[in-house]
Amino acid sequence: MRVLVVEDEPKMAGLVKRGLEEECIAVDVADRGEDAVWMAGSTEYDVVVLDVMLPGLDGFEVCRRLRADEVWTPVLMLTARDAVEDRVAGLDGGADDYLVKPFSFEELLARLRALVRRGAAERPAVLEAGDLRLEPATRRVTRGGAEISLSPKEFALLETLMLRPGKVLSRLQLLEHAWDDTYENRSNVVDVYIRYLREKIDRPFGADTIETVRGVGYRLRA
Amino acid sequence: MTLAFALALGVVLGALGIVVYTRFEDSLNENTDQALRSRATDIAALVERTGPQLSARRAERFVESDESFAQILDADGMVVDGSRLADSRALLSADEIATARAGSLTLSRDGVIEEGDPARLFAVPVGDLVLVVGQDTEDNEEALGTLRLLLTLGLPIALALGSLAGYAVAAAALRPVEAMRRKAAGVSEDRPGERLPIPPVDDEIRRLGETLNAMLARLEAAIEREQGFVADASHELRTPLAILKTELELALREGRTEAELRAALESASDETDRLSRLADDLLVLARSDRGTLQLRWEPLSVRRLLDGVAERFRTTGDDVEVDVEDGLELSGDRLRLEQALGNLVANAITHGKGAVKLSARNGEDGVELHVEDEGQGMAPEFAERAFERFTRADSARTGGGAGLGLAIVKAVAVAHGGTAKARGADVWMVLRNGR
Numbered sequence: 001m002r003v004l005v006v007e008d009e010p011k012m013a014g015l016v017k018r019g020l021e022e023e024c025i026a027v028d029v030a031d032r033g034e035d036a037v038w039m040a041g042s043t044e045y046d047v048v049v050l051d052v053m054l055p056g057l058d059g060f061e062v063c064r065r066l067r068a069d070e071v072w073t074p075v076l077m078l079t080a081r082d083a084v085e086d087r088v089a090g091l092d093g094g095a096d097d098y099l100v101k102p103f104s105f106e107e108l109l110a111r112l113r114a115l116v117r118r119g120a121a122e123r124p125a126v127l128e129a130g131d132l133r134l135e136p137a138t139r140r141v142t143r144g145g146a147e148i149s150l151s152p153k154e155f156a157l158l159e160t161l162m163l164r165p166g167k168v169l170s171r172l173q174l175l176e177h178a179w180d181d182t183y184e185n186r187s188n189v190v191d192v193y194i195r196y197l198r199e200k201i202d203r204p205f206g207a208d209t210i211e212t213v214r215g216v217g218y219r220l221r222a
Numbered sequence: 223m224t225l226a227f228a229l230a231l232g233v234v235l236g237a238l239g240i241v242v243y244t245r246f247e248d249s250l251n252e253n254t255d256q257a258l259r260s261r262a263t264d265i266a267a268l269v270e271r272t273g274p275q276l277s278a279r280r281a282e283r284f285v286e287s288d289e290s291f292a293q294i295l296d297a298d299g300m301v302v303d304g305s306r307l308a309d310s311r312a313l314l315s316a317d318e319i320a321t322a323r324a325g326s327l328t329l330s331r332d333g334v335i336e337e338g339d340p341a342r343l344f345a346v347p348v349g350d351l352v353l354v355v356g357q358d359t360e361d362n363e364e365a366l367g368t369l370r371l372l373l374t375l376g377l378p379i380a381l382a383l384g385s386l387a388g389y390a391v392a393a394a395a396l397r398p399v400e401a402m403r404r405k406a407a408g409v410s411e412d413r414p415g416e417r418l419p420i421p422p423v424d425d426e427i428r429r430l431g432e433t434l435n436a437m438l439a440r441l442e443a444a445i446e447r448e449q450g451f452v453a454d455a456s457h458e459l460r461t462p463l464a465i466l467k468t469e470l471e472l473a474l475r476e477g478r479t480e481a482e483l484r485a486a487l488e489s490a491s492d493e494t495d496r497l498s499r500l501a502d503d504l505l506v507l508a509r510s511d512r513g514t515l516q517l518r519w520e521p522l523s524v525r526r527l528l529d530g531v532a533e534r535f536r537t538t539g540d541d542v543e544v545d546v547e548d549g550l551e552l553s554g555d556r557l558r559l560e561q562a563l564g565n566l567v568a569n570a571i572t573h574g575k576g577a578v579k580l581s582a583r584n585g586e587d588g589v590e591l592h593v594e595d596e597g598q599g600m601a602p603e604f605a606e607r608a609f610e611r612f613t614r615a616d617s618a619r620t621g622g623g624a625g626l627g628l629a630i631v632k633a634v635a636v637a638h639g640g641t642a643k644a645r646g647a648d649v650w651m652v653l654r655n656g657r
Contacts, residue, residue: 009461011489015468022475053457080460083453101464105471 001116002026004043006036006062007051007078016049019105025112033057037065045073046116049108052079052090060093067094072122074115078103092137094125127162129220132201132209134162143205153178154197157190161210166222168213194218223392228385235381239373246369250362251342255328258344262355265292266348274302274351293354295319302351313354314345322354323347330359398427402434415442454612455504458626462497466490503626506558507611510633517555517637524550524589528580531563535578540571545581552589552653554638559591562634565627566593566649574599574647585652588640592650599647608644 003020007013008031017027028043030036033054040048048066052059063075074097077090082100090098096118097111127134131144139155141148150158156178161169169177171190179189198210211219274294293304293313301312313331314322321327322345332340340363343356398421405418417438420431473486509515525546532542563580570578576596583590600608607613609632612625631651632642639654 009465011465011493012461012468015465015472019468019472022472080457080464081453082456101460102467103464105468 001046001112002028002043003112004028004030004036004040004045004048004073006030006033006048006054006059008032008054009051012051016108020109023109031055033059033062036062037069040066040073041069041071046120047112048073048075049112050075050077050095052077052081052086060089063090063094067124070122072120074118074120076108076111076115078108092125127159129162129165129209129222130207132162132207134159141201143201143207146205148200150197150200153193154200157193158197158201161218161220165220168216168219170217174218190218224385224389227388227392228381231384231388232381235377235384239377243366243369243373247366250359250365254342254357254359254362255344258328258342258355258357261290261292262344262346262353265355266346266353269294269348269351269353274348290355290357292356294348295352295354297323297350297352313343313356314352318345319352322352395427398431402427402431406434409438451507451611458500458612459497459504462493462500466493466497469493500626503630506630507626507633510637515633515637517558519553519555521551521553522556522559524552524582524591527556527559528563528582528591531560531567532580534564535567535571540567541577542567543577543579545579547583550582550584550589554653555634558634558637562631562651563591563593565631569593569627569649570595570647573597587652588654590650590652592648594648597647600644605644605646609642 001024003025005013005016005020005027007016007029010031013029013031017029020027028039028045030039031054033056036048036050036054037057050059050062054062057065059077059079063077066073066075075095076097076099077095078099078101079086079090080101087098096115099108099111125135125137127136133142134140134155136159141150141155141158157174160174160177174190178193194210194212201207202209209221211221213219291305294302295312295314296302297319299312299314299316299319314327318327318329326347327345328343330340330342339358339360341356342359343354345352345354347353398419402418405416409416417435418431420435421428469486469490473483473490478486506515525544525548528544528546532544535542567578567580570593574595574597578593578595581592581594583592604613609628611629613628628642628644628649631649635642635651635653638651640652642649642651644650
């Protein structure tokens with residue numbers, strides 16, 4: 001495993017490096033946010049351990065920039081700030097996990113291993129398809145910057161499609177992901193909502209993002 | 223409140239009604255009396271010329287209609303002559319005749335012409351006789367009756383409507399107050415950004431609302447400062463705690479040599495000291511916030527105070543000078559002042575350049591204790607915020623401090639009744655002389 005530790009308090013950085021190296025993990029250290037961004041962009045790390053309070057760019061900004069640069073390395077945020085808003089900001093900014101100081105070193109190791117198991121799949125916090133953009137955290141949908149107002153079901157359906165761009169999803173699959181148990185197999189409700197969705201996100205813009213695949217289901221054009 | 227208003231309105235309306243009625247009544251009576259006097263004069267003149275003959279055609283001119291009449295009586299009360307309506311019974315009694323002969327007589331009487339109808343009489347002497355002219359005042363009475371009816375019906379209605387209107391106006395005026403009150407009941411520290419709704423009209427209520435909102439803004443700022451302090455303090459405490467924990471966790475792993483263990487324990491000890499200093503600083507600041515920072519006051523020689531601080535740093539090889547006149551004294555807490563001055567000297571050594579000079583002099587506001595170095599000092603923008611908590615000249619932590627040093631200096635100065643200031647490479651405390 002190769003890990004990038006981003007921490008400006010020298011003693012803390014040294015301790016984490018020493019502890020990880022004793023577990024046969026290769027460790028690089030960065031003490032500024034900007035350094036972390038270019039280092040993680042140029043080397044393929046398995047995990048980035050990112051402190052939030054950094055001089056220059058803070059941890060939240062580092063994470064956002066990495067994701068914007070399409071660096072999907074798992075990020076574990078480490079910080080002394082435990083307020084809920086900070087955790088939410090970190091996770092919504094693209095971090096995969098969040099540990100509050102003081103932490104148990106064993107726990108840090110376990111979480112790093114779990115993150116590496118998950119792998120570095122492309123998993124942006126904001127979903128995009130062409131100029132259509134969906135932000136799960138704020139429940140905002142825009143196309144070319146123009147706001148689109150969706151009902152909760154329409155939003156859930158669109159999110160399901162956008163999480164699997166280019167993949168055909170059957171009505172049953174769409175039903176399972178966007179509706180709860182009460183709907184059983186009334187699959188025409190999916191057709192109805194696909195129509196609503198197209199009315200809102202495709203027709204007014206002359207776009208054709210939701211594609212019908214005859215006999216199978218629907219697909220989001222990637 | 224509406225009751226008081228209704229009462230006042232009732233009194234006003236009642237008084238108004240009474241005034242209107244009496245004035246009207248007086249006016250009617252006056253009109254009637256005037257007409258009677260005028261007629262009396264005319265008829266008296268006629269009688270003097272042509273004798274007491276009211277039934278003659280000439281007299282008809284002065285005795286107009288079914289409602290007016292005239293009568294001439296002699297001194298014994300016998301009717302000499304009378305107009306059509308009053309030619310039988312004497313209109314006046316003997317006493318009344320006597321009064322009329324003395325000057326004149328005006329009175330009201332019922333039942334002269336028709337049963338029950340009121341009339342007004344006026345009598346004047348004409349020679350040896352007495353002339354009585356009269357007027358049926360039934361019309362007047364009817365008018366007064368109508369007025370009475372109008373007033374007795376109308377005034378209560380006016381009172382009721384006025385009270386309702388008054389109540390409605392008051393309620394409308396107070397509605398924004400109620401809106402404000404409801405909002406105020408919900409304001410708490412969880413939602414410090416809320417403000418009270420302001421009515422659009424520019425009146426006292428609006429001004430009250432604006433003042434209250436300004437107060438809420440000040441409170442919100444104070445809460446933010448305090449929450450910021452708590453957040454920063456907790457953050458600063460967790461960092462050395464995390465280092466301690468990780469250090470000890472790693473040391474507890476198997477296979478550590480004694481040297482490794484010793485190193486780990488020393489590092490842990492350093493961190494513990496750091497934590498302990500930090501906790502102490504935070505307590506000083508917290509107590510200073512509440513005004514409960516206890517000082518042990520004693521008279522101090524300023525020279526000895528500065529020398530003591532300088533000596534501490536000289537032993538570690540730093541260049542510290544002292545420049546103070548002899549005999550300068552102040553009252554204060556030795557330990558706290560040494561702590562504050564020590565923070566300033568440490569700052570100067572870490573962030574400044576060259577020799578550090580401790581000096582003191584009597585300023586206009588009190589004794590000034592200065593610490594200067596030979597470097598550039600603070601940038602003016604930073605100097606403004608320098609004494610706030612957790613501010614550092616750069617956001618790095620290379621100095622090892624938490625950014626509380628200057629905040630402590632200010633807290634100590636304030637506890638002594640003074641303040642702390644900075645300009646360039648010169649930072650000083652102003653302490654009031656004595657308590």
